[in-house]
Amino acid sequence: MSTYATLQPGEHRCPGPSTRDIILADGWDVPAALTAEAYDFLGQADIPFDRYVSPAFFEQEMKQLWPRVWQWACREEHLPAVGDYITYDVGRYSILITRVSPTEIKAYHNSCLHRGTQFKPSDSSGSAQEIRCPFHGWSWQLDGSLKNIPCRWDFPHVQDAETRLPEVKVALWGGFVFINMDPDAPPLAQQLGVLPDHFSGRWDLSKRRVKLHLQKELPTNWKAATEAFLEAYHVYETHSQGLATAGDANAQYDIFDDHVTRFVHTIGFPSPHYTTPQTQQEIFDKMRGGGGVTVPEGKTARSVAAALARADIGATTGVDLAEYSDSEMLDSIEYHLFPNMCLFPGVSLPMIYRFRPIGMDPGRTMFDLMFLELVPDGTPMDYAPDPIPVTVEQSYADAPGMNAGLGAVYDQDTNNLAMQYRGFQAAFKQGETLGNYQEARIRRFHTTLDDYLARP
Template sequence: MARDEPETRLPPGAARCPGPSALDIIRADSPGAPPALTAESYRFLGDSDISYERYTSPAVFAREMTHLWGRAWQWACREEHLPEAGDWIVYDLGTLSILLVRGGDGIIRAFPNACLHRGTQLKPPGSSGGASELRCPFHGWRWTLEGDLKFVPCRWDFPHVTEDSHALPQLKVGLWGGFVFVNPDPHAPPLETWLSPLAEHLCGRWDLSKRRIALHIQKELPTNWKAAQEAFLEAYHVVETHAQALATAGDANASYDIFSDHVTRFVHTIGTPSPHFEGKLTEQEILERMRIGDATVPEGGTARAVAAARLRRQLGEAWGVDLSPFSDSEMLDSIEYHLFPNMCLFPGVSLPMIYRFRPLGMDPGRTLFDLLFLKLVPEDAPREPPPEPVFVAADQSYASVPGMDPGLGAVYDQDTDNLAAQWRGFHASTKRGQTLGNYQEARIRRFHLTLDEMLARD
């Protein structure tokens, strides 16, 4: 059978790329991969088309604002953004504007970013800072850091205002992995329920609370927020979009897992050729194409093992941390979890990204993409303020950001070019929906099924 010929005798979703899978490659590495990395959980979820109206329709977008974003747990900031009492930050998404504040008691609270007098935002969109109280810039009404009404100018004219009636309403807040989550729905399930089993996987040496932000990029993407994140939920596009990586990146043989309605994952290997790669490379040639510096693969060794060892040494020395517990896969591979609705987390070491995709304003065709790199730090490292996000316009390159690896920036630029073309195609196509693969794009289908469930609720 030809490599790309479909296997019609298998039930839907059972076909896999011929040859070693990502998990086969990881299991053949030196021992040490955590059990979570080799866990498997896939199920066939259907094969109907996904309508383009889900991306382009203002009516769908409006319903998402109330039935999704108004009810979903969503990552708002990192705890290091609010290290001291009085620190505050504004989280914006579409019509939502939420003010997060660390109170004098050390507790992080979230309030709608609006004065209870005449609705003026207490803090500007996308801003952060420190304060001893919360004060409206219009008429000077004031609240404590805990949201209690503190002062009303000309209080004699407001006998109908009481401390109880005009305390700032609080939204649900949850903390996990160093992240601060908010949920506007007072009846929302606990964050722990939403996260499961992500929290069980990302613990121990994958505990992201032990990492710190090294770089924060905010990029405008010219497409709907759903289409933007879906481009990062599969490796199927690598063969065409990132063909320069085929000599050293597994793609068609990546593993895909659906752990819950909210949590999915893919793992694709680095340091092994793609099943699509034409030709034969020695392990030494693979290593040289990985561009990690001069090194030699010993007889009987692998490029993956040599590259992982070199990165353990280089990054360990640069960060002042012991990376010896991390397996070759953790050092090299693209290990990406998705937490519904809009967060991607990479617990690996050399690809330590965090993604977030948000509607930008009220335009269904604009997305704000947060790209963070989290580095490991020594346990006794002093706490440092996180770097300010660097904004990149839709027509600018990721590589223009100081501290961004130019090669990696070029890869992200390729993805952005796809998104712009896809958005135009959504409107031009006479076929009114996208057709997904049963396995490689199963995470996208799981996302839409969960979204459907949220949008269908009263």
């Protein structure tokens, strides 16, 4: 009888050392959050493809999800001075976020109360001391109060107190500005779950700054784009060049609550699929491309690579990295905050992802890829760099400032998405079959989505 037959659904794990085993074997005192484990078996039913391609399902999301959920719109670095503004679009919605005072940020629906014209173009930023409609010149103070109506004599029926700009809820965490269009939305803290606890101390993202921001359109549904980054199962085929130096099947998956999940997969330790014997020197050479560095007797490729990263990144950023563990320096540690945000607290892989629908087409997604760099304590806030557009056809590696090798990996990640979306539409079997453990975050993602769609 197969060993697997004696286990309950969700109990199966890849044979060999786990991610937790590898991290603890490094010998570092790691943050407790890094080795915490939380998993729930959530079922085995297929996920219907209709959820990705159906205009009716997409419309339901537009009515029941996006206007009711907290989502990050920008960083505080985008709004360092009073009057600074940025617009955030998701589907049919457009939100104008502005700094009203040194201590307050407000957000409004990006639509004039006169005849509906957008105050500012979608996905734009700038600075202004009033909110003014470009069509007829109606204007509001930054705090949303009515400032001026040209030919006011013709609008005796307009009352100032009733003509304030409708506000959108704003909350701050980790240097991010979140918005929620629901006036009755629960506090952001309720959605953040374990994140404030886990992302404290040296994982505090408010102490980092935007180094690079890419925006690339993906020809797929926003959920499929998100899911491509919620599992390491695809490494076996999509990133097969990395099997000699990266864990995949033995990655750890955590489901902390309805809104927050995580995976951790190691770098510098071969995949369970890679069975060719290797020395630590050979592993290191494949990780770093050689370079003449020798792995001393008794050391691991991970430890040597992490030490070099501490020295290189520490020198570049001016930050003392002596306390950061090998795992924090090397590994892919990714949290997902429902619905569309991924956060990496690591040092060498300091990414933030966001996936949002473009307009009202279920098959178009904007992928925001942002890199947050450690900065020395006391570094003043400065304006974040403008996002760099990357077309559907372009490689991420073409973007100025992007590491070419990492750009090629992102190409591998997203080049499959157009074929997957076409496959959704062409399929005879009308649903995806998920692994119980490696794809558990995807199932939690859909279960939470269903919770929102079921709300009255």
